[in-house]
Structure formats: structure tokens, C-alpha cells
Amino acid sequence: MGYAVVIGEALVDLLDGQVDGEPVYRQMIGGAPLNVAVGAARLGSAVEFVGSLGDDVLAGRIRALLADAGVGQRGVVTVPAPTALAVATFAGAEPDFRFYGEPPSYGLLEADALDQELIRAASVLYCGSIALLRAPVLAAARRAWSLTTGRRVFDPNVRPRLLPDAAAMDRLRALVAEFAASADLVKLSAADAELLYPGEPLERVAQRLRTLGAAAVVITQGPTGALVSAGTGEAPVRVPAPVVNAVDATGAGDSVMGALIADLLLTGPPAPEDWPERVTYALRVAGLVCEAPGAAVAMPTREQVAARFPTPIRGRDQVSPPSSA
Template sequence: MSYAVVLGEALIDLLEADLGGELIYRQAIGGAPLNVAVGVARLGGRVEYAGSLGTDVLGDRIAAFLSEAGVGDKGVRRVDAPTTLAVTTFEGAEPAFTFYGEPPSYALLRPADLDHGVLAGAEVLYTGSICLLREPFRAAARAAWAGFGGFRVFDPNVRPRLLPDDAALAALRTLVEEFFATADLVKLSSVDAELLYGDSDPAAAAGRIRALGAGTVVVTRGARGAHVAAADGEATLPAPVVDAIDATGAGDSVMSALVRRLLADGRPAGLTGWREYVRYALAVAGLVCERQGGATAMPTPAELAARWGEL
């Protein structure tokens, strides 16, 4: 059975919520790559997570959650660092994140920690997100990416609060373009694209990333759907109409759905196939937005069928 390796961060989200008029913070297990791994598993795919987890009680909870979700742990390294916290506040349904913990527990995976046997057997490798901002994780991701012979998937997942100035943003742009250039699929949000390139046009961003060497680019646009650019054309797809309460993890669910379809059905031959994959991914994200966000919002095929019927 084909499987994916998801390489990246896992942490604890503290999600702002209202309880009887009092502002509280609800604890949830998160991190964009962890969300992707859990999403793939919930959708019926086989996936191995590779990343570093603290040895504290919160790290234990993350490890148990991954196991219960059916995510493989062959690539997990436990590290002597407090588990990173991401405090999440909201404007409407859209989340904003502030991170606490130094050194970040999620970025301590080393190149020597990589399981090259697991990588060699995988069909899909995903990496990206905030863990790339720190060493030694960045070196580990570069090593895994360079040596991988399957389908390479990347998501920059830009977090402005981790970029203190224009120089930091420029350095991130250079870094993510290094991965864009050899990615088979890049998924990013329109907000990511505007932060990186100062252009709100998703088609322009997708064209720029494809010109760097990426195979297919999907730019998600929240309630406005997604733009997909492939070698033989491009298209904009609408999002399903939903009653959104929390968009946390919605972009990650798009990625998990795309990875799941790649594992099940392989690389699409062209734009027609990618349109089908993205339509499925937007349905997954729509259901995620109707739930309290994070990894626990990732749906199963039965839940998708109950909400949307045959996809």
C-alpha cells in the first residue's frame, strides 16, 4: 500500500473561545504538518509523520493523538524541550497565531534522525511551514527533499508574526523558492502569495511559482475557492457554501485531501484531473470550517459522504 511521509511541526494550539461571556483558551493539538498527516489518515490514507516532540506531558499527548489517529511514528524524535504553544486569536472565523517556546520543540529534528528506509518507500513527501525557519529542521528537510524520488509536495504556510522585518521576509522568500523550484505540487493560500509577492492575484502568483519550476500550483482563496495552475492550463474553482465557524486547519485539510488523492489515484495527467482533486479538497475544507478547528476537525470519508454525498 502506498504511503506519504509528512515532515514538519507538531505543537499545542491554545484557541481563543467564549465561555458564558468569559474569554478562555481551549487546548488543541496542532501544527500545519501534523494537521496534514492526521487529515490523510482520517481520509483513509497511510501516512508516516516525521518530526520532533517534547518529552513533557504535552509531547506525550501529541504522540498518543497521532497513534490514535492512525498516523505512523517511525520518523518521530523525542527531544528534551518544552512543547511549543501557539496562542490562536480570531477575527471572525480567520485565525492569527503567536508562538511561545524557545528553542521550539518542533524544529529539533536533525538530518541524522531521518529514516531513509521509510523515505525510500514513500510515494509522496510533504514538507513546509514554520519549522523551515529554524535549524536543525531546515537541514533535515533539505536532506529529505533532495534525496526523495517520489512526488514532492510543499506548502510555505507563511506566518507574519514570525517575520520581524523585510529582511526576514526576503530570506523566507528565497528559502521557499528553493523548494518551489523542485516541487511537483505547491499549495499555498492567497494570503501567503500576497505576503511573498505583494500581489493579490492568485493566477499571477501561481504563474510565478510555476516559472520557478513547480509542476502544479494550487492557491486557496478561502470562501472564494481555489485557483489551480497545471502544465496544460489553469482554472478557478468555487468553494462549497458552508456555515463557517472556524477556518483553523482548512488550508491543511486541502493539502491532506490532495495527498490522499495522490496516494489513491496517482498523479493527474493534466488540468482536468487536478480540477477533480481540488474540487474534492475544497469539499473537505468546507466541512472542516463547519467544525471547531485543528486536527480534530479533519473528516472521514463517511462524514464527507453524509455532508456532500458522492464526491
């Protein structure tokens, strides 16, 4: 089965809300890569998180959550910085994140700090999200990308607040092109696609990334579902999302990536015609995440997914992954 290495940020989200009519911020451990790592681990996969954490109490809570989820921390380094914060407010379909902490605790992973054997032996390597906007982490991700012999997956997780001008967005587009060129899977949201390639239909965005070199592209569309593009000459396929009682969509897209990584570890890369089946299962995972508050803490097990969505997907829900070594 092997294991996955997830490189990127872990931080603390402060989610804007109200209690008894008074404004409050609900503290949640987050960061898209951390959510991905926890999501894959909760589905039975062996996962190692690689990143830099601060030296305060909040960093201790992050470590505890990773440990509780069964995520390895061989690649985690401690840096002399307070844990970065992301304040999330909600005024539309997508939350608005503002980030605090300079330099951010998640942006201090150096390439020389990588456990190279850990990277080389991984069956799947995930890189992406806002940590790559920091030069040290980008250098580390590039080195890991070159070292791995496993499947490479990438998610840009665009945060416009961290892209102050057109030049910054151009640099991110170039970064997406760089990683997509040798990726086995690129996952992004419809909002990411619109920010990166304004006005382009999702089918064209998927084709652009495939032309760059990505073997498969999955674009999530919230309650609508997802667009999947894989296989030479195959037209993109739209996969519907299950109907759920959503209360909090935080981390839903990350759970899709976590589920797809877990499946890559469990059964390897699918045939092009089987990608929609895998995405259908991943959307079930995301739907269950939306039915509970939080992000990482809402990631379900396979048993919970099967209980909530009992109709099998060609028997996939009944698959039990082998125990991790």
C-alpha cells in the same frame, strides 16, 4: 498505494475565546504538518509523521492523537524541551498566531536523525510550514527532499509573526523558490501569496511558481474556493468552494493539502485537466472541517464527506482506498 511522509511541526494551539463572558483559551493539538498528516490518514491513507516532540505531558497528547488517527511515528524523535505553544487570537479573516517556547520543541529535528529508508520508500513527501524557519529542520527537510523518489509537495504556511523584518521575508521567498523548483505540488493560501508577493494577482503568483518549476499550484481562497494551475500552456482555473455552515476555519487549508496527498497516494498524479476535480473534492473536505470546531480533530473520513456532499464528482466520492499494509 504506498505511504506519505510528512515533515514539520506539531505543537499545541491555544485558541482565544469566551465561556460565560469570561476569556478562555481552548487547547487544541495543531501545527499545519500534523493537521495535514491526520487529514490524509483520516481519508484512508498510510502516513508517517516526521518531527521532534517535547518531553512533557502535552507531547504525550500529541502522540496519542497521531496514534488514534492511524498516523505512524517511526520518524518522531523526543527532545528535552517543553511543547511549543501557539496562541491564536481572532480579529479578522486570518487568525493571529503568537508562538511561545525557545527553542521550540518542533525545531530540533536533526538531519542525522532521519530514517533514510522511510524517506526513500515514501510515495509522497510533504515539507513546509514554520518548522523550516529553524536551521536543523530545514537541513533535515533538504536532505529528505534529495533522498525521496516519490512525489514532492510543499506548503509555505507563512506566519508573519515569525518574520520580523524584510530580510526574513526575503529568506522565506528564497526558500519557497528552492522547494518550488522541484515540487510536484505547491499549495498556499491567498494570504500566503499576498505576504510573499504583495500586490500580485493570484494568477501571476501561480505562474511565478510554475515558472520556477512547480508542476502544479493550488492557492486556496477560503469560502471563495481555490485557484488551480497545472499543465503546459493551461490557464489557471478557479474552483468554487461548497456552501457550508462554518463555525471554525482552523485547519481548513491543511485539510485541502491532506486530501490532495491522499489522492496522490490513491490514484497517482492527475492529468492537468483533472486537477480541478481533485481540488473540488479537497474543498469539500475543507468545508466539512469548517463545520466542526478544532483542526486535526475535525478531519473527516471519506464516508463522512460522501454523506455531507452526496453529489458525486465523477464518482470520486464513491472511491474506497485499498487498506494500508
